[in-house]
Amino acid sequence: MGPRMKVDLIILAILVISALWAVMTRSLIRSAIGLALASAVLTVIMFRLSSPFAAVFELSVCAGLISVLFLSTISLTHPMTHQEAAQHQRERYSRYFVLPYILIVIGIIFAFVQVRPELKLPPAAAQTEVRVIMWNLRQVDLIGQAIILLTGVFGVVLLLKEARKK
Amino acid sequence: MSAEFFNLLWYAGMAAVMLLVTGFYCVLATYNLVRVLIGLEILIKAVTLLIILAGYLTGKAALTQTLVITLIVVEVVVMTVGMGVILGAYRHYGTLDARELRKLKG
Numbered sequence: 001m002g003p004r005m006k007v008d009l010i011i012l013a014i015l016v017i018s019a020l021w022a023v024m025t026r027s028l029i030r031s032a033i034g035l036a037l038a039s040a041v042l043t044v045i046m047f048r049l050s051s052p053f054a055a056v057f058e059l060s061v062c063a064g065l066i067s068v069l070f071l072s073t074i075s076l077t078h079p080m081t082h083q084e085a086a087q088h089q090r091e092r093y094s095r096y097f098v099l100p101y102i103l104i105v106i107g108i109i110f111a112f113v114q115v116r117p118e119l120k121l122p123p124a125a126a127q128t129e130v131r132v133i134m135w136n137l138r139q140v141d142l143i144g145q146a147i148i149l150l151t152g153v154f155g156v157v158l159l160l161k162e163a164r165k166k
Numbered sequence: 167m168s169a170e171f172f173n174l175l176w177y178a179g180m181a182a183v184m185l186l187v188t189g190f191y192c193v194l195a196t197y198n199l200v201r202v203l204i205g206l207e208i209l210i211k212a213v214t215l216l217i218i219l220a221g222y223l224t225g226k227a228a229l230t231q232t233l234v235i236t237l238i239v240v241e242v243v244v245m246t247v248g249m250g251v252i253l254g255a256y257r258h259y260g261t262l263d264a265r266e267l268r269k270l271k272g
Binding site for chain 2: 001002004005008009012013015016019020022023028031032035038039042045046049050051053054057058061062065066069070072073074076077095096099102103106107110111114116119121122128129130132133134137138141144145148149151152155156159
């Protein structure tokens with residue numbers, strides 16, 4: 001295993017650990033921070049796998065905007081009382097303690113059972129620029145994206161409008 | 167397939183499977199509505215990782231980057247609407263616990 005692969009392995013491990021932390025931690029704010037960390041680590045992986053445009057989107061939108069959305073949602077709700085938090089902690093422990101063991105078992109299986117499928121990669125094609133594919137090949141998808149964005153905007157506006165009326 | 171590519175495919179695939187399991191477990195085990203969205207987000211991260219990996223291995227990184235950009239746009243809309251729905255439910259029921267949402271019971 002070369003040094004590049006070792007670095008990749010460490011980054012992948014950090015990605016999985018940050019996602020696990022986001023799920024396992026009790027505080028919702030820490031969960032949101034763990035998710036942002038996972039997004040940032042995924043960005044590094046994207047850069048290393050020669051996808052810089054997607055990486056920039058991931059960093060700005062997933063690590064930035066979505067974290068802000070999570071933090072705003074959490075701050076708009078009331079935290080639990082001390083007693084509720086203690087009760088909740090006991091419940092959580094019984095529900096989540098299996099997850100790290102499942103992940104360790106998956107890691108052991110993948111580390112020791114290396115099946116080598118006869119995959120034949122296609123011959124390396126000439127690299128096309130992202131903007132050429134985006135604007136020439138995927139025009140219909142762009143229209144779909146715009147419609148989805150509008151749907152999201154209208155959905156949020158309707159939800160907030162209803163809340164104001166009440 | 168060269169040994170380096172195979173190792174990358176194998177270990178990144180392992181990370182993606184771990185992320186998928188973590189996300190599914192979070193969605194299934196939690197009662198907190200915000201944490202359901204966090205689980206969903208982790209599932210989407212696993213899919214993103216696999217798409218980027220496929221683009222790198224097949225030499226079609228540009229095409230997969232446009233796919234990932236679409237995925238991120240859809241993800242943001244889903245998260246925004248989901249959080250709007252959660253806030254609406256919180257205003258109505260005063261809790262984020264999914265067990266307390268009884269009005270929709272069939």
